[in-house]
Amino acid sequence: MAAADVIVVGAGPTGLMAAAELMLAGARPMVLDALTARNPMSRAGVIHCRTAELFDQRGLLEPLLATGDYPTTEIGHFAGLPVDYRVTPTRHPAYNVPQGSIEQLLEARLVDAGVPVFRGHRVVDMTAEADRVTVTANAPDGVVLHRGRYLVAADGGRSTIRKILGLDFPGRQGSSTAITAEAVLAGRTRQGLERSRDGHWVIQFPLEAPVRRLVAGGPGGAAPRDAEVSADELRMRLRAVYGDEVELVALRRAARIDDSARQITSYRVGQVFFAGDAAHIHLPLAGQGLNTGLGDAVNLGWKLAAAVHGWAPKGLLDTYQTERHPVGARVLANTQTQGLLMDWAGTGNADLPAVRGLLAELLRVPEAMGWLAGMMTGLDIRYDIPGGSEDPLVGMRMPDLDLTVAGEHRRSHSLMHTGRGLLLDLTSSGQFSDPARAWADRVDHVRAKPHEDVPSTAMLVRPDGHVCWTSGPKEVEDALRSWFGAPAT
Ligand SMILES: Cc1cc2nc3c(=O)[nH]c(=O)nc-3n(C[C@H](O)[C@H](O)[C@H](O)COP(=O)(O)OP(=O)(O)OC[C@H]3O[C@@H](n4cnc5c(N)ncnc54)[C@H](O)[C@@H]3O)c2cc1C
Incomplete structure (x- = not known):
């Protein structure tokens, strides 16, 4: 029997990030994964601007980008229509980092810090009581029991924990599957979405040269998710779109994805919290799955740690549902819209070019582009802060400000490396020193010179980087x- 404060089931990006946040906040997580080694398939390949900020806030962005030569994206896409990330209020582009590199970095950090990451431990049963959770896992040496106070179910779209609890996964079955592949191609290099008149389509992304990442679909996508992909099938899909201009030279890996859209109703069931694909699945395009899962993890980690330490205010854990369920629902809506607009199933709907043309025109309006870019990058996420002020900053992520702190230049996001709360005091007299003192064990009080972009004199920032108060009434x-x-006594 091994024990932890929080058992995290699933060592995908969501589970590893949740464990990293718990560790940073001083709780004791344990991670279990059924696989003995990480999935080598590249899968999601982009961290959006808000996720880049989250990594930056933890001091993880530089180490992550140092693990490879990753191209950046300033113009992303929505169903293949260009989305200009440069209009968003951040210093980061999107980074084309394969999911495996993120997992590798996070897992190494956890292991280095002594967090148990048990691979080859497939959870097969779980019992949850009022204040503890026990899981049974089939491990390499036999059946083992793990015990914790809370459990994070980050065990992917086919979540075992969801099934053990008998929970519904409401939504709809995918309309068809598409191929996703890592391949070497010859001929003209393509970028982005291209389609044929009869509904076939291919999207290409950069991966480490000469390998490229492809997603290809259209008519005839009836093969089940688990069916093997042959080189000939991919060749057929490429030919349908590119004719003989592009040729498949080598196929490294391939799998199938579909456009199922489902979301769990309650992200919390007693001591159990669902995050990432275990809570929501949708068309896995444009990095929405990876980025939403990482966002879930960062929202949940500090709240669970607060509960473990015993200082969580009443209702804090329930804000995970009220804040992240709407975010997941919006991602489902966004990806369902993309599926329709790009004609995922290859119906050849003759009206779609007109709809796409109209939308492209709409996106020439700067406000429309700003709205779409805000949604795709995750920068527009605004949590409902009960009793919060009218200040539009409240509920939003703290802007990445250039500050002067004790005579030195500091970026506001770099003040979040500790994973604690932040009371940013922009008064010249340090007016908030007194109230801050009573919460000094949880919240850093940082005095900085007044900032022209911030009308308020102070802001309180939660460990996940969201502003929960600005000076006012x-x-x-x-x-x-x-x-x-x-407050601490
Ligand atoms: C082939 C493929 C291609 C994809 N391409 C894209 C893409 O281009 N863009 C995009 O945005 N997204 C893509 N996705 C989706 C993206 O990979 C997911 O959204 C992301 O991995 C979700 O992370 P997660 O940590 O929530 O779940 P996962 O990454 O699925 O991790 C879940 C983990 O739980 C473990 N697990 C499962 N059951 C158990 C159990 N009983 N006991 C212990 N451990 C268990 C699994 O082994 C796994 O490691 C793709 C997915 C696949 C499969």
């Missing part, structure tokens, strides 16, 4: 109490 003590519990 509401007292900072109330906000500190609401998000960080009772």
